[in-house]
Amino acid sequence: MTLFIQNDATGAGAGNLNPDDARISLSIISNLDTGLGQLPFVGNRQEVTYVRTLEGIPPTRLDDLVNTNFNPDYGSGPQTVPIVLVAVLENFTLNDGRSILTIGGTALPPQGSGLAGADLNNTNDCLVIYDTTLNNGNGYCVARDGTGGTLDLEISNPMLLYHELSHASRVVTNSLLALSNICDPSSPEENAAIVDENDIRTQIANTNGETPVLRDPGIHCGGDCGGSTITCCIIASVASGSPLSPEVAAFRSMRDGLLRKSEIGFAFFQSLHHDYYGFSPQVSKLMAQHPALRPLVLEGFVRPLVSILHLIELYALGDGSAKTLGEQFIADHIDRESGAMRLNMICLAHDVLNGDDAELTDVQRELARLLYPALESEHLKWSLVEPFQIYQSALHTYLNGCATEQIGKQMYEAICSWAGRMPLDDVWASLAISELQGELEILENLLLHTPETRASFRDRLQKKFDDVTAVEIALRNKESKFGGNE
């Protein structure tokens, strides 16, 4: 027999565990099956028994766990591995000090098994430890499926326990999947446990006559319920009034979905964040003190930037042609009147950005002073100021009545030229040849569309890193691939 409930914390005194919660949660997992029971205490443990009378995925899985003798071979011969449920309170820590509140629960493989987490366990059991206080009353909120990562779905104790039992089922069969330290995307092991967790969510919802709301298996991150842990783009968040606004979502999606996945992109954003967060909290504070600034920042900076970055995304990932860019720009600006209003706001924003203070109010002048670093930073200039100017120019051309083709051609040429001026971070010098070639390939496919832009970019790269062998070889390989003449 395999499944036990730990009743008392040996060495720590009574009242430090909550075994009643384990009994209740198991009962809910069994769908209140009357076949679930416990034997009398033996020492500090109570063995769980189960003569299943109900169908359903969670009862069946529980049946397997209770009524199978697990004898995995972790490399030194088969060994019996019982599963012990340890229902803890908010003051519990693992033996490296990690608070249970940082993970909600865990399934620790037996010592010596070599599996992830085994060195936190000094017993031969698989320990299923879970917090019964729901994050000390703050709740655990996880990603609701279909929302792209909104952490607003609560997890209850039976769900948490069932999630950990899913891990335990693979620990005791020596089939634990790969784990990683990042929560989005979740590792294969966490993905599998969340898929299982959704079975108990479905069962509980069905029992209550509700529509099941599922957790996103691709995201293992969580946060306190009622408190947003989403961070992105502070100025856009304050200007648009919410960290969940479409503008912020657009920035976040571009940043995490596309740009930061490569080494070069990641390093670029490290520098960009450094420069951006040198002044943006002060801008946000100023907006909070003077709400009248928000429309200027939103309409004059944030929305134009979202628009141009979408067009750049189309340039990078779509067919990227001048025709497509022109057509998309027109489609985004069907209402000429609101386009004209936006241009007025952009012109004011432009004055602020350039510190052209003839007509500015005191608060706008203060904003100008805070934004000044954006003009000094190579990364901010390239990623925010220059795209902003491309957009302003295109909007001006459009409102002057120019044809779609002309707007598209103007934007295409401006974006090509802009792309070739991408700042070169030191990370280029730290990459191996194969990595450099991969990064160049990505960059050329996404941004450097014309032979002239590619040549100019490689030239800059060569000049900046003329004493770095890997850069030299990667560029030489590129040249030989294209015969030095694209």
Add this chain to the structure above:
Amino acid sequence: MTKSQQKPHAEEPPGMRGSIESMNEIDDGTELTIRLHNPLDRAIHYISDVRAMIFDTHTRRLRVQLSEQGLEMPPGGIAMKPRFRQIDPRSKAETKVRLPKTIMKLSNVPSPTGDILFEEHAITEADEIVLEIGWADTPYYGDPRKKSLDTSPISSWEQQSLRITFTPHSKLEN
């Protein structure tokens, strides 16, 4: 209220400064009031929730980590993101850290009978409290690169760790 003394750490790196102003007993534990100072021209972002607590029975030193340094991530229910707070440039701020009355941990000592052993330590047993706060001058963003799978993105984010060593006043009196 127990007024306490803060010992600055000799090798404290430049950046965020802090001291523990008081340590008060509350209903369900102990509350530390921490004064933080950002002398930089940039905002500082720091972890504001307790990620780990380690009580050393030999030295009776309690280490409270608002930091992910050195922590393993076992298979678990939820990867709870830390709570982050921010201090404006050249500003002072106050934050509170709540600790439970006792810490209950899995023992490092193996049980001869094969049973699970636990240890319990009262916060008031500590002769010294060392508070470590991970911070950076940019906010935390997850690292979506594939090669980052093996390293904790939060501990990689932490540029520095502010270390405040603190002796509870009641212990000094004793």
